[in-house]
Each structure stands twice: as C-alpha cells, then as structure tokens.
Amino acid sequence: MLKKLLITGAAGGLGRLARENLADFAETLRLTDITALTPVSDAEEVMCGDLGDSAFVDRLVEGCDGILHLGGISVENHFDAILNANIVGIHNLYSAAQKHGQPRILFASSNHTIGFHKPSTRLDASSVTRPDSYYGVSKCFGEAVASMYHDKLGQETAIVRIGSCYPQPQDVRMLSTWLSPRDFMALTRQVFRVPVLGCPVIYGVSANKDTWWDNHAVKHLGWEPQDSSETYRAQVEARAAEQGQTPDTLLQYQGGNFALAPLMQKDG
Numbered sequence: 533m534l535k536k537l538l539i540t541g542a543a544g545g546l547g548r549l550a551r552e553n554l555a556d557f558a559e560t561l562r563l564t565d566i567t568a569l570t571p572v573s574d575a576e577e578v579m580c581g582d583l584g585d586s587a588f589v590d591r592l593v594e595g596c597d598g599i600l601h602l603g604g605i606s607v608e609n610h611f612d613a614i615l616n617a618n619i620v621g622i623h624n625l626y627s628a629a630q631k632h633g634q635p636r637i638l639f640a641s642s643n644h645t646i647g648f649h650k651p652s653t654r655l656d657a658s659s660v661t662r663p664d665s666y667y668g669v670s671k672c673f674g675e676a677v678a679s680m681y682h683d684k685l686g687q688e689t690a691i692v693r694i695g696s697c698y699p700q701p702q703d704v705r706m707l708s709t710w711l712s713p714r715d716f717m718a719l720t721r722q723v724f725r726v727p728v729l730g731c732p733v734i735y736g737v738s739a740n741k742d743t744w745w746d747n748h749a750v751k752h753l754g755w756e757p758q759d760s761s762e763t764y765r766a767q768v769e770a771r772a773a774e775q776g777q778t779p780d781t782l783l784q785y786q787g788g789n790f791a792l793a794p795l796m797q798k799d800g
Contacts, residue, residue, distance in 0.1 A: 534558040540603030583621030593628035610798035618670035644668035647787020657733035664787035682731035694736035712759035
C-alpha cells in the first residue's frame with residue numbers, strides 16, 4: 533500500500549475510475565484537476581489548480597510516494613492549449629518529482645503517439661513514434677521527458693500508451709484498441725507493486741483478438757490483461773452497420789479519426 537498517491541486529472545473519466553478503484557491502494561489519495569473537486573472521505577485530499585503553474589505542482593507532488601498522471605488535455609486542441617497543459621505541465625511534474633524524492637510515476641501516454649502507423653503494422657515498445665495530432669506530439673514529448681529523467685537521474689516511470697479505455701468498445705476500431713477499466717486498474721496496481729520498474733513503454737490494451745500492439749518486452753512486469761473486445765464484437769459490428777459507420781475510414785490509420793482530422797488552429 534502506498535502512503536499517498538497523487539492522481540492528476542481526477543475529474544476526468546479515467547481520473548474518476550482511478551478514484552473509485554484505488555481507495556484501498558493508498559492511505560491517502562491526493563486528487564487534483566483544474567476543475568472543482570470535493571473529497572468524499574478523510575482519506576482524500578483535494579488540491580485544484582493548473583499543471584502549468586510550477587509552484588502549484590511543486591506543492592502538489594510534495595509528500596507523495598506515487599503519481600498516476602492522467603492530467604492535461606486528453607483530446608486534440610490548438611497548440612497553445614496543448615502547450616500549457618500537456619508540455620509545460622509534464623515538465624513541471626518531473627521537476628517536482630526530482631525535488632521530492634522521485635515518487636514512481638505512471639504516465640498516461642496515448643496510442644496517438646503512434647497514430648500514423650497502418651493497422652497492418654505490428655508495433656512493440658521499440659517502434660518509432662508517428663504522432664497524429666498536437667495531442668499526440670505532446671504525449672511524445674512526455675515520453676521523452678520520462679526517458680531522459682530515467683536515464684539521467686533514475687526516475688522510474690511506466691509509459692502507458694492507453695488505447696481506448698471505456699466500459700466496452702464503442703466502434704470497430706476499438707475492437708483492436710480497447711482497454712477495459714478492470715485491466716487498466718490491474719496494470720496501475722502492478723506498476724506500483726513491482727520491485728524494479730525502470731522506464732518501460734507499455735501498450736494499454738486488453739487481450740483483444742485483433743490488437744495491433746505487442747507487449748512482449750514488459751512480460752516481466754507480471755501484468756496479464758483479462759478482458760477481450762471479442763465479447764462485444766457482434767453488437768459493435770451490428771451498431772456500426774445500423775449507423776452507417778465506415779470501417780475503412782476508421783481503420784485507415786491506427787489513430788483513427790485523429791489522423792484524418794485537419795490540424796487544429798487557434799481561432800483568430
């Protein structure tokens with residue numbers, strides 16, 4: 533059990549999932565987001581603020597022995613928004629972690645770091661990044677920061693390239709990219725349990741029949757996903773047919789619509 537686990541982005545979908553499922557995993561959950569949060573027990577601490585504020589992040593990390601970093605913008609946006617939340621924010625987090633004893637970090641990276649690969653290309657931890665968006669670029673930056681802090685200073689981080697974490701897959705692409713909430717929470721616990729972590733790249737994906745990603749390089753961590761999108765294939769394909777979804781479009785690139793969308797520009 534951790535003494536104090538920091539969960540950034542605690543008001544988001546994955547943050548709420550972690551908050552609900554990790555209460556028994558730490559004596560205290562320190563929760564943060566830019567939006568308002570309310571503690572539901574004496575075992576929760578709330579500190580709301582901007583990850584782009586280095587002084588705030590320094591206070592946030594102090595006293596924590598684990599960090600689940602889910603914070604920042606989780607969809608595509610214009611560069612200025614991505615810059616503050618996802619690039620300046622990750623720099624601030626690692627600077628603060630170095631100052632406060634190097635608590636182990638699970639960094640929620642994304643499949644959009646490799647979104648311009650074709651579905652026919654099998655990827656593993658050594659595959660080259662091909663970001664499909666400013667969002668994907670920001671996650672590549674975060675991965676690079678994690679790697680540098682590990683190699684230069686010994687900071688341990690699990691770089692988890694999350695696929696599509698929903699209660700069940702929503703479309704035909706997610707039959708390959710789906711990560712069940714149960715498997716994600718099991719992975720999170722294992723990241724903080726293993727005696728030695730290092731800085732591995734882990735594809736956050738369940739045991740799907742048609743997954744594009746290979747986790748052989750991290751078998752030693754002992755995480756074995758239990759769920760599979762095959763359970764939902766019939767209903768996903770039926771819904772796609774009813775809604776006129778075009779699998780050829782969604783499956784043109786591993787990043788799906790992120791890769792096909794125009795580059796977002798700031799208004800004005």
